[in-house]
Amino acid sequence: MGAQRSPAASLPAVRADVEGHFWAAVAAWPNLAARLRAGRREEPFAGATDVPNFYRKPYGPGWALVGDAGYFRDPITAHGISDALREAELFTRALVDEGDAGLESYSPKRDARVKEFLDVTDHIASFEWDLERAKADHLVLSRAMNGLVKHLEPSSS
Numbered sequence: 609m610g611a612q613r614s615p616a617a618s619l620p621a622v623r624a625d626v627e628g629h630f631w632a633a634v635a636a637w638p639n640l641a642a643r644l645r646a647g648r649r650e651e652p653f654a655g656a657t658d659v660p661n662f663y664r665k666p667y668g669p670g671w672a673l674v675g676d677a678g679y680f681r682d683p684i685t686a687h688g689i690s691d692a693l694r695e696a697e698l699f700t701r702a703l704v705d706e707g708d709a710g711l712e713s714y715s716p717k718r719d720a721r722v723k724e725f726l727d728v729t730d731h732i733a734s735f736e737w738d739l740e741r742a743k744a745d746h747l748v749l750s751r752a753m754n755g756l757v758k759h760l761e762p763s764s765s
Contacts (some may be wrong), residue, residue: 661681
């Protein structure tokens with residue numbers, strides 16, 4: 609087997625021709641490609657890389673942001689709905705169990721809870737890895753996800 613190249617090595621070529629690379633990828637499914645070509649595109653192709661993670665304040669008077677609405681991480685790991693469902697549950701618990709004090713403590717707890725998940729997602733999205741590092745990152749991702757799921761277990765109160 610030859611030497612591995614990081615997927616990041618191909619980013620300059622993809623950035624130079626996002627549309628061409630899109631159509632090249634879709635060509636593997638001729639029926640899909642034909643249907644897409646028959647449609648009308650409403651917006652230009654766009655991509656996003658190198659967007660840093662960030663947190664938003666998750667609540668205010670009459671509103672709440674849960675899951676990835678309350679923080680940004682690259683969507684490459686496809687856990688957005690998991691984030692939303694988990695954080696909606698935990699936000700609701702904080703509000704019901706502790707009222708305003710629960711809301712005050714929710715944000716720093718959420719930030720600490722998802723930090724490892726955001727960090728490993730950030731590395732995966734960087735494409736600065738080879739297959740061995742990707743395997744290690746996905747083990748970290750799995751462990752982080754398992755840790756996040758533990759927060760949903762019924763409390764023993």
